[in-house]
Amino acid sequence: MIAAGGPQGRAGAPPSGDAGPAVRRAGPAAGASVTADEREARALWSALSEPGDEAAGALIAAVGARAALTWVRSAGSSGPDWELLGEVVRGLSVGARARLARRAALWASRTTSVEADDGRGQAMPRGLQVVVPGDPTWPVGLDDLGDARPHCLWVRGTLPILRSGPGEGPGSSAVALVGSRACTTYGRRVAADLAHGLASRGVVVVSGGAFGIDAAAHRGALAAGASTVVVLAGGIDQPYPAAHRELFDDVVAGGGALVGEAAPGATPLRSRFLQRNRLIAAMSGVTVVVEAAWRSGALSTAHHGAQLLRPVGAVPGPVTSAASAGCHRLLREGCAVCVTDAAEVLELAGPLAGEGPDRQPPARPLDGVDPPSRMVHEALSLRLPSEPEDVAVRCGLEIAAVRASLGRLELAGLAVRSAEGWRARRA
Numbered sequence: 001m002i003a004a005g006g007p008q009g010r011a012g013a014p015p016s017g018d019a020g021p022a023v024r025r026a027g028p029a030a031g032a033s034v035t036a037d038e039r040e041a042r043a044l045w046s047a048l049s050e051p052g053d054e055a056a057g058a059l060i061a062a063v064g065a066r067a068a069l070t071w072v073r074s075a076g077s078s079g080p081d082w083e084l085l086g087e088v089v090r091g092l093s094v095g096a097r098a099r100l101a102r103r104a105a106l107w108a109s110r111t112t113s114v115e116a117d118d119g120r121g122q123a124m125p126r127g128l129q130v131v132v133p134g135d136p137t138w139p140v141g142l143d144d145l146g147d148a149r150p151h152c153l154w155v156r157g158t159l160p161i162l163r164s165g166p167g168e169g170p171g172s173s174a175v176a177l178v179g180s181r182a183c184t185t186y187g188r189r190v191a192a193d194l195a196h197g198l199a200s201r202g203v204v205v206v207s208g209g210a211f212g213i214d215a216a217a218h219r220g221a222l223a224a225g226a227s228t229v230v231v232l233a234g235g236i237d238q239p240y241p242a243a244h245r246e247l248f249d250d251v252v253a254g255g256g257a258l259v260g261e262a263a264p265g266a267t268p269l270r271s272r273f274l275q276r277n278r279l280i281a282a283m284s285g286v287t288v289v290v291e292a293a294w295r296s297g298a299l300s301t302a303h304h305g306a307q308l309l310r311p312v313g314a315v316p317g318p319v320t321s322a323a324s325a326g327c328h329r330l331l332r333e334g335c336a337v338c339v340t341d342a343a344e345v346l347e348l349a350g351p352l353a354g355e356g357p358d359r360q361p362p363a364r365p366l367d368g369v370d371p372p373s374r375m376v377h378e379a380l381s382l383r384l385p386s387e388p389e390d391v392a393v394r395c396g397l398e399i400a401a402v403r404a405s406l407g408r409l410e411l412a413g414l415a416v417r418s419a420e421g422w423r424a425r426r427a
Helices: 036-048 054-063 065-073 082-089 094-114 140-148 185-200 213-223 242-253 270-283 298-307 322-333 342-353 371-379 388-395 399-411
Strands: 129-131 153-157 172-179 204-207 228-231 257-260 286-291 312-314 415-418 421-424
Touching: 036 054, 036 065, 036 094, 036 129, 054 065, 054 082, 054 094, 054 140, 065 082, 065 094, 140 270, 153 242, 172 185, 172 213, 172 270, 172 298, 172 342, 185 204, 185 213, 185 286, 185 342, 204 213, 204 270, 213 228, 213 242, 213 286, 228 242, 228 270, 242 257, 270 298, 286 298, 286 322, 286 342, 298 312, 298 322, 312 322, 312 342, 371 388, 371 399, 388 399, 388 421, 399 415
Parallel strands: 172 204, 172 286, 204 228, 228 257, 286 312
Antiparallel strands: 129 153, 153 257, 415 421
16 A cells, blocks of 8 residues: 555654653654555554553654554563663653553563564455555544544545545545434434435535444435445444444445454454544544433543534434433533534534535515515505505504505505505515
């Protein structure tokens, strides 16, 4: 595969997690090419460390994936070879080094089971590709995760170029639609309608491929003839849930993609589902919670979006529905704004999705009528004719003003004169 680009983490930001504070970042600058060796190393790191491991992310950002892997392999009974990291570890306290050494031992224990016999990493499973920072299709919004950014993305299908904010160059706007697995018919319909409306406007719908709201969102996008992206918690060689295999095949056939940061063969553990949610929020410019219970996992996606300063929307439901209690909680806490259709989601996206559709209410016949003429029109009957003097009494205007208004209403087609008097025409 051809790579273009290198680590684009937060330059100068200290790594977090158990590794303790580190110093300067090293490795290729943003926009530099990634070698095949570095790409393989990143793919291997996706199996060595758990999703969201900021210690591993900081180490890779500091020295590069291949150098970090070499250092981890040096960890033996006597501990890792600190000289391999050079000046990167200068300034680390004894405690920070001890914590980083323990993490290195954990990573090293996994290398035996995941590396191929040639010592250079796993063979590429058929039909999958590895996308790394700097590749054209790398979702640049993931860089906002800093050290928690995935080392790479395993992709099946065609990953569209996603924009998570304005000013990011060409690409498609992305909106995350998430919600509970145990959804109601109302939630399922709203999710499908939102996805269809967004996809019809060129927006890529991102979700987690789970039962309930996620599946409805993907199907709604597919029904619009558009691509959609499924972000999985485990290995994409065996996507979960297995009952959605046909849906996943339809996503790939429809020009979309299955995406995951865990290496092939990884089990979709609960902790990985929670980490997966941060990817959904970071890849998208807007996160919308369609239907969620009080403690739904979809709320974590919304909170990730809010922490990344992304707009968050929530669809209200019946106040008596426990399935919408989480959405109402987001609205009450001020974490989300109320959205009810695709147009309002586009308004929430702002410059991300360009100009949204016209939200002005349809024009009414009386919209351009002056206030006195409105009063005269209201004083006229649709059936019984009235003389101008009677109309003046009803609306409290002078007779001259009433006669002038009647003339204007007649020209506008809102009043009709007969021998018996004046009648109103229905506006």
